[in-house]
Amino acid sequence: MLQAPPRRSALATLDSGPVRTAGSVAAAAIVFALLLIANGTDPVEGYRAMWDSVTRDSNSFGDVLVRLTPYLLAALAVVVPARAGMFNIGGEGQLLIGAVGAMVAANTLDQAVGRGPTLVCMAIAGMLAAALWPGIAAAFREWTGTNEAMSTLLLNYVAALILAWLVFGRWKDPAAAGYPRTRILDDVESLPLLWGRVHIGILIALGAAVSVWAVLRYTSWGFRLGVLGGNAEAARRAGLRTGRLSASALMVGGALAGLGGMLQVSGVEQQLRPGLMSGYGFIGVLAAWMVRHHPLKAILSAGLLAAIAVGGNGLKIRAGLSGASVNILMALMLLAVLGWGTPRRRTV
Amino acid sequence: MLLESVLVGAVRGGTSLVFATLGETVSERSGVINLGTEGSMLAGALTAYAVGIETGSAWLGVAAGMVAGAALAMVHGFLVLRRGANQIATGLAVTFLGLGLTSLFGQSYVSQGVQGFSTHAVPGVSELPFVGPILFDHDPLTYVSFVIVPIVSFGLFRTGVGLRLRSAGERPEVLETMGTSPERLRWLALAVGGGLAGVGGAQLATAFARTWSEDMVAGRGFIAVALVIFAGWSPAMTIVGAYLFSGAVAFQLELQARGTDISIFILDAIPYVIVLVVLAALSRRRRFAMPEALESVFDVQSSAP
Numbered sequence: 155m156l157q158a159p160p161r162r163s164a165l166a167t168l169d170s171g172p173v174r175t176a177g178s179v180a181a182a183a184i185v186f187a188l189l190l191i192a193n194g195t196d197p198v199e200g201y202r203a204m205w206d207s208v209t210r211d212s213n214s215f216g217d218v219l220v221r222l223t224p225y226l227l228a229a230l231a232v233v234v235p236a237r238a239g240m241f242n243i244g245g246e247g248q249l250l251i252g253a254v255g256a257m258v259a260a261n262t263l264d265q266a267v268g269r270g271p272t273l274v275c276m277a278i279a280g281m282l283a284a285a286l287w288p289g290i291a292a293a294f295r296e297w298t299g300t301n302e303a304m305s306t307l308l309l310n311y312v313a314a315l316i317l318a319w320l321v322f323g324r325w326k327d328p329a330a331a332g333y334p335r336t337r338i339l340d341d342v343e344s345l346p347l348l349w350g351r352v353h354i355g356i357l358i359a360l361g362a363a364v365s366v367w368a369v370l371r372y373t374s375w376g377f378r379l380g381v382l383g384g385n386a387e388a389a390r391r392a393g394l395r396t397g398r399l400s401a402s403a404l405m406v407g408g409a410l411a412g413l414g415g416m417l418q419v420s421g422v423e424q425q426l427r428p429g430l431m432s433g434y435g436f437i438g439v440l441a442a443w444m445v446r447h448h449p450l451k452a453i454l455s456a457g458l459l460a461a462i463a464v465g466g467n468g469l470k471i472r473a474g475l476s477g478a479s480v481n482i483l484m485a486l487m488l489l490a491v492l493g494w495g496t497p498r499r500r501t502v
Numbered sequence: 503m504l505l506e507s508v509l510v511g512a513v514r515g516g517t518s519l520v521f522a523t524l525g526e527t528v529s530e531r532s533g534v535i536n537l538g539t540e541g542s543m544l545a546g547a548l549t550a551y552a553v554g555i556e557t558g559s560a561w562l563g564v565a566a567g568m569v570a571g572a573a574l575a576m577v578h579g580f581l582v583l584r585r586g587a588n589q590i591a592t593g594l595a596v597t598f599l600g601l602g603l604t605s606l607f608g609q610s611y612v613s614q615g616v617q618g619f620s621t622h623a624v625p626g627v628s629e630l631p632f633v634g635p636i637l638f639d640h641d642p643l644t645y646v647s648f649v650i651v652p653i654v655s656f657g658l659f660r661t662g663v664g665l666r667l668r669s670a671g672e673r674p675e676v677l678e679t680m681g682t683s684p685e686r687l688r689w690l691a692l693a694v695g696g697g698l699a700g701v702g703g704a705q706l707a708t709a710f711a712r713t714w715s716e717d718m719v720a721g722r723g724f725i726a727v728a729l730v731i732f733a734g735w736s737p738a739m740t741i742v743g744a745y746l747f748s749g750a751v752a753f754q755l756e757l758q759a760r761g762t763d764i765s766i767f768i769l770d771a772i773p774y775v776i777v778l779v780v781l782a783a784l785s786r787r788r789r790f791a792m793p794e795a796l797e798s799v800f801d802v803q804s805s806a807p
Contacts, residue, residue: 193606241590294778300785303590304728308781311721311774319767436598443591476609478716481602488595489577493585 171496175444178490179458186483193475200473204480207468208461216352220422221460222453223355224249224431227414228438229452230366231407235302236447237370238403239383244291244306245411246435247313248284252412253419254317255283257325257336257426260343269342276343277416284412285405287313292401302404310435321426335427345421353421360453362410367449379403411435433481437463440488446495459484504756509636511752512745513644518543518702518710519744520647522726524654525698527737529575530730531658532691533671533684533795537593538578539699540723541600542571546700547707548604551714554616564643564704571700572693574600579692583685589799597724601717611714619643619709641709643701647741650698655737667691671793699723728777732784734791750776 187197208214228245235242242248259279263272291309294300318334325336345353370376382389382399390396418431441459445451466480522539529536536542550567554560578596581587619641628638637648658664667687669677674684706722707714725747732746733739754769762769 189603189606243590243594294782294785298782298785299789300782301731304731304781305778307724308728308774308778312771312778315767315771315774318770319765322767323765436594439591439594440598443588443595476605476716478605479602481598482606483602485595485599485602489581489587489592489599492587492592492595493581 175491175495178494179487181494182483182486182490185486189482195473195475200469200475203468203472204462204465205468207471208465213350214464216350217464218457218460219352219356221463222457223353223359223421224414224418224434225437225441225460225463226359226363226453226456227410227417228435229441229456230362230438230449231411231414231435232439232442233447233449233452234366234370234379234407234410235400235403236442237376237383238379238400239386240400240403241303242288242306242404242407243303243439244288244309244408244435245438246431246433247306247310248287248408248411249415249418249431249435250313250317251287251408252280252284252415253423253426253430254280254320254415255412256280256416256419257320258283260339261325265340265342267342269346272342273345273420276420277413280412280416281409282412284415285409287412288404288408289401292404295404296397296401302400306404317426317430318428321428325426327425333427336425339420339424343420344424345417351422353417355417355421358417359414362413363449363453366410370449375402411438414438437484440484444488444491444495458487506632506636508749508752508756510639511755512749513636514640514710514748515751516741516744516748517640517644517647518706519722519726519729519748520651520741521702521705522699522723523729523733523740523744524651524737525571525695525702526726526730527695527733527735527740528654528658528667528691528698529695530796531671531735531793532667532688533674533793533799534579534582534688534692535589535593535727535796535799536575536578536596536692536695537590537724537727538574538596538600539593539695539726540719540721541597542574542696542699543703543706543719543723543726544597544600544604544717545574546571546703547718548608548611548703548714549700550704551616551707552608552611554618554708555611555614558617560617560619560708563708564701567704567707568697568700571703572697575692575696575699576689578696579689583688583692605716608714608716612716613713616708616712616714618707618712619705641705643705643709646701647705651737651741654694654698658737663687663690668793671795674795699726702726725774725777728781731788731792732777732781734784734788735793736791746780747773747777 190197190200208218228249231245231248232242256276256279259276263275287309288306291302291305294305295302321336322334327335327337345355347353378394378399382394382396386396437459441452441455444455462480462483466477469475469479470477522543526536526539546567549570550563553566554563574596578592581592582589621639621641624638628634666677666682670684670687677684703719729743732743750773754772757769758766
């Protein structure tokens with residue numbers, strides 16, 4: 155005889171994923187406030203400074219959307235390989251290689267064609283370059299079994315040095331008076347603006363999140379990635395080409411991060427310089443894990459982290475704290491979600 | 503002489519890596535990967551530096567740095583051992599936490615001077631040709647690193663607690679049937695690992711660079727995690743891995759000093775490329791050296807043939 159499912163008590167409803175996530179985020183905010191007190195900073199003043207710099211006007215809210223763009227794409231670069239059971243910690247380098255690829259396309263075209271074709275070529279070049287970058291990790295993984303978490307992590311440092319090599323060397327703008335940076339991008343190489351400083355990249359990033367969600371959910375490729383991530387042995391026995399599948403997941407991830415790098419350079423930075431997008435790739439990892447690799451929810455986590463990052467500027471200016479202090483808040487949020495975000499399972 | 507100055511540089515720059523790699527080896531031997539090593543090094547660096555300035559005692563600073571590194575590793579331990587959180591994601595978050603904490607509390611210490619450790623030549627042996635300057639003309643923490651490697655190796659392979667610790671990383675279920683909790687051994691391993699990483703950071707701030715700046719560890723903690731694999735989870739081999747990396751750094755610095763046409767940034771990339779390539783070349787062989795409990799963490803698709 156069929157039994158009626160046990161009714162959920164009010165308490166059990168409270169113990170749900172979203173409630174726990176919200177609670178975790180709040181707890182992290184409280185711990186951060188305590189740390190601010192320990193440092194001799196008024197936490198109320200600190201949070202107010204953060205809040206103000208995010209909500210002052212349409213421009214400050216726009217800054218959050220602008221920052222959300224590379225964070226979200228860096229998060230998606232983690233989400234896709236994670237579906238296949240892999241760790242991509244190389245977003246940091248993939249963003250940079252994407253930016254470099256876009257710059258190569260811009261330099262090659264040399265403003266010979268209009269804005270639309272130029273931007274499309276820059277995006278394609280950035281994505282291609284950034285797909286090939288973790289392709290190195292994928293190749294090592296396939297040929298020698300090198301763990302991709304370690305290889306993508308090490309490739310970050312190499313990518314940063316390639317960028318430095320270019321901006322201190324052959325791409326250095328002679329007009330920059332000693333500053334190591336490339337030329338400033340031309341109008342035809344810059345993304346159109348929606349309002350204020352907000353460029354159309356935010357729409358592209360949101361579109362990418364929806365596309366990743368749809369592709370993972372509705373295509374056979376997405377299904378096969380899920381099989382591989384769920385049970386690699388079963389995938390192998392079912393005749394899936396696991397090596398090729400793993401490589402494709404890492405490379406699509408890289409392409410997404412590369413798109414983020416191109417959008418940031420074309421929409422915000424207008425140039426390459428050392429320290430470009432430093433930390434964005436790691437924040438993408440935090441954003442992806444905060445929502446357990448759900449592509450649509452990553453919009454929320456990337457937005458939250460973008461707001462904290464923009465708020466960090468307020469903390470720096472008004473409270474005189476180091477801009478990196480907000481890393482504490484970001485880290486605590488992820489730790490809280492990792493440790494307490496899911497209803498307790500019975501573990502062995 | 504090129505070889506001699508490269509080797510001197512390798513030992514000088516490699517000490518912090520020896521400590522951190524050795525510490526991560528202990529953690530991973532018990533079955534826990536700690537990417538928070540980078541954060542523990544940062545915490546150790548700032549704490550040792552600040553305590554050194556406030557108390558005037560560099561050794562007290564090192565002790566405090568060790569505690570700070572271990573404390574951050576305990577955060578990792580609590581999340582992964584008590585709350586079942588993913589080890590890789592937690593480790594990265596712990597590193598981010600260490601980066602933020604040291605930025606917040608370290609701001610007032612940026613570019614302050616510290617007494618720190620100076621180099622002490624060992625009387626007698628430092629006069630030896632070639633080996634003398636390479637091995638016996640360093641700061642005291644470097645000498646400590648020479649001694650700590652065999653101590654940890656002995657502890658892991660010749661003592662009861664070392665055997666149980668390694669069992670926690672290979673066959674936790676066997677330990678459990680014998681009435682020993684693998685979890686407790688992992689706590690111990692994480693404390694030792696974080697503490698050693700803290701000492702590595704302390705060496706960086708109070709003996710190597712003798713200054714504090716934000717994010718001064720600059721990826722050495724992550725390199726240490728990679729070097730553990732290179733060393734095949736062997737404590738004795740960590741010293742080879744650490745000096746290989748720092749030797750590559752010293753080699754390219756030496757080339758730069760002597761003037762070369764190659765861009766310094768390409769040269770800077772050499773150590774990372776070497777680690778990556780060596781890691782790739784050794785990966786097949788290292789698979790069998792990996793503590794078994796790690797496999798499910800490190801590689802979700804681990805049932806590879």
